[in-house]
Amino acid sequence: MKKIMTVLAASAFVCSALSAQSIKLVNTFGGDSDKTGGSDLFIFENQKDDDGNYKDDYSNTTRVSDRLQLDVSDKKFDARLRTEIAATKLNGKESTIRFRGYGRFKPVDQFNLIAGNDFFTKVPVNAGYLVANDDYPKYARILQNGFGAISNWNLLDDGNLRLSFAGGLKGTDDSINDRDKRGLDFGFNAESKDLVTIGGSFQNVMGDELSASIFFGLKAIENLTLNAGYIYNCTDTDFISSSAKNALSLSAGYNFQDLGLFLCADVVSGIGNEYLDNGETEKYVKDDNDLTPFQTTLRVAYKLNDSVELGAKAELSMMIGDSDSTKTEIYPNVTYGLPNNFGTLSTGIRVSTDNDGIAKFAIPVSWKCTLADIKK
Numbered sequence: 001m002k003k004i005m006t007v008l009a010a011s012a013f014v015c016s017a018l019s020a021q022s023i024k025l026v027n028t029f030g031g032d033s034d035k036t037g038g039s040d041l042f043i044f045e046n047q048k049d050d051d052g053n054y055k056d057d058y059s060n061t062t063r064v065s066d067r068l069q070l071d072v073s074d075k076k077f078d079a080r081l082r083t084e085i086a087a088t089k090l091n092g093k094e095s096t097i098r099f100r101g102y103g104r105f106k107p108v109d110q111f112n113l114i115a116g117n118d119f120f121t122k123v124p125v126n127a128g129y130l131v132a133n134d135d136y137p138k139y140a141r142i143l144q145n146g147f148g149a150i151s152n153w154n155l156l157d158d159g160n161l162r163l164s165f166a167g168g169l170k171g172t173d174d175s176i177n178d179r180d181k182r183g184l185d186f187g188f189n190a191e192s193k194d195l196v197t198i199g200g201s202f203q204n205v206m207g208d209e210l211s212a213s214i215f216f217g218l219k220a221i222e223n224l225t226l227n228a229g230y231i232y233n234c235t236d237t238d239f240i241s242s243s244a245k246n247a248l249s250l251s252a253g254y255n256f257q258d259l260g261l262f263l264c265a266d267v268v269s270g271i272g273n274e275y276l277d278n279g280e281t282e283k284y285v286k287d288d289n290d291l292t293p294f295q296t297t298l299r300v301a302y303k304l305n306d307s308v309e310l311g312a313k314a315e316l317s318m319m320i321g322d323s324d325s326t327k328t329e330i331y332p333n334v335t336y337g338l339p340n341n342f343g344t345l346s347t348g349i350r351v352s353t354d355n356d357g358i359a360k361f362a363i364p365v366s367w368k369c370t371l372a373d374i375k376k
Contacts, residue, residue, distance in 0.1 A: 021074050023374040028067045030366040039065040039086060040350060040362035054357050063088050079103040082118070114168075115147035123150060123166050125199035126189050127217030127227045130239065131253035131264040132299040132313070138236040139213045140229070142187030142201050146170035160193040183207070195220050211235065215249075223255040225264070234270070241317040241325065242293040244270030260303035269294045269320075292320040307337040311348075324355045333364075343369030 030041055044058040065086035072079050080101050087095035102116025114122065120141035128140025138144070148168020155161040167186035187201040197217040204210055215229035227250070234240060234247035248271060253264030270293040274286050295317040302310045312332045319325040333348025350362040 021376045022072065023372060024071045024370065025372040026069050026071075026368065026370050028069075028366060028368045030065060030364065039063060040364040042363040043360060044362065045360040046358055048356075052356075054359075058360075061088055076106050077104065078106070080116075080119075110152055112150040112152070113147070114143065114150065117145040120144045123148065123187075125187060125201050125213070125215050125229075126191065127197045127199050127215035128201070128213065128229055128249075129217075129225075129227060130249070130251045130266045130268075130297075131225050131227075132251065132266040132297040133239065134299075135238075137239050137249075137268075139203070139211055139231045139234060140201055140215065142166045143168045143185060144170055146183070148185075162189075162191045162193070164189045192219070209233065223257060225251070225253040227251045234268070235276075239266070239297075240268045240270065240293045240295045241319055241327075242270075243276040244293045245274035246271040247293070262299075262301040264299050266297045267295075275319075290321050291325075294318055294320045307339075309335045311335065327352070327354045327359075329353075338369075341370070343367060 030039060041063060043061045043063065045061070046054045047057045047059055049055045063086060065084070067082060067084045069080065069082040082100040083097070084100065085095070085097050089095070100116075100118045102114060102119035102122070104112055104114040104119070104122065106112045120136060120143065123141070123143040124136040125140045125142060129136055130140075142148075143150075143166055146169050148166055150164065150166045152164045153162065155163055165186070165188050167184075170183040170185065183204050184206045185201070185203045186205065187199065189197065189199040191197040197219055198215070200212070200214040202210070202212045211231070211233040213229055213231040215227060217228075218224070218226040229249045231244075231247045231249065233243075233245060235243040237243060239249075240247060247268060249266070249268045251264070251266045253262065255262050273290045273292055275291070275293050276285075295315065297313065297315045299313045300311065304310055311334070312330075314331070315329040317327045329350060329352045331348055331350045333346060335344055335346040337344050344367070346364070346366045346368075348364060350364060352359045352361065
């Protein structure tokens with residue numbers, strides 16, 4: 001199936017490129033993921049002695065990475081092709097290279113076909129967006145990989161009331177015949193332009209590991225983002241300390257435009273004490289100590305001037321009821337807009353701690369530059 005998806009995505013990309021009205025080429029050094037901090041340049045990890053205590057002896061890993069991304073779009077097509085290269089040793093022995101991309105065919109506004117991988121940002125549950133993390137968690141993605149269909153409808157002539165549905169199949173070459181791995185997904189978005197947005201995602205609906213979520217977002221207040229949701233089978237541990245059978249999420253952000261200040265926060269918490277024990281079991285267990293997975297993220301950004309933006313991000317992850325499980329990450333950072341359209345340079349220091357002290361710290365460096373931006 002993966003080979004089929006590659007051919008379909010490549011075909012759609014070629015069609016798009018031949019008639020593209022917009023072509024954009026962006027290169028990012030120091031990051032191979034869509035999130036800031038997905039690839040830190042220097043990482044220093046604290047080593048432990050035989051008793052499990054930190055000994056203030058930090059091992060260093062230097063990770064060099066680069067991502068080249070080409071986006072093309074036309075009235076009937078849009079597509080993306082991305083090459084990601086990463087290496088922890090410059091001799092090439094510990095390096096990776098991978099290709100990502102998708103193609104979307106839009107014969108009419110009401111119906112689209114899409115194929116490829118990593119196209120979840122094109123088909124998410126809008127109200128599932130986590131502002132402080134600047135990301136859509138997996139349980140808020142209607143389509144992610146494979147292929148799917150999208151139907152969009154304006155219920156009012158002025159376009160103020162919109163409804164969209166999407167469904168698709170994801171999997172790999174050896175999972176297409178396994179209903180527990182195949183991944184039949186679908187979801188919807190209903191949106192009133194200046195009032196509210198409601199959406200849901202239902203993943204692996206034919207297997208035994210169904211994940212379902214429903215989200216509500218407020219759009220009535222300018223500069224305010226407020227999203228809330230319920231998730232059944234919350235397994236995306238990027239945003240919660242352990243997989244929870246039932247979870248709630250809340251995300252809020254406000255942009256003080258006149259001050260150049262942006263504040264936001266995310267909270268994802270389990271409901272009750274049913275969770276996966278460190279991912280080592282396949283079935284949820286009830287903990288006699290009433291432990292509950294929990295994670296919160298805070299972020300602030302301040303635009304000092306047209307070239308410099310200061311930021312800070314803090315994350316707290318824990319099992320409520322177990323103080324020894326607490327982990328934190330602090331990330332102060334700065335982004336500088338280089339002159340002469342040479343892009344933006346971001347750096348900072350990321351410090352991670354656990355109950356025993358500083359676990360590691362890292363120095364991320366990211367240079368993002370637009371090499372071409374052509375509109376016909």
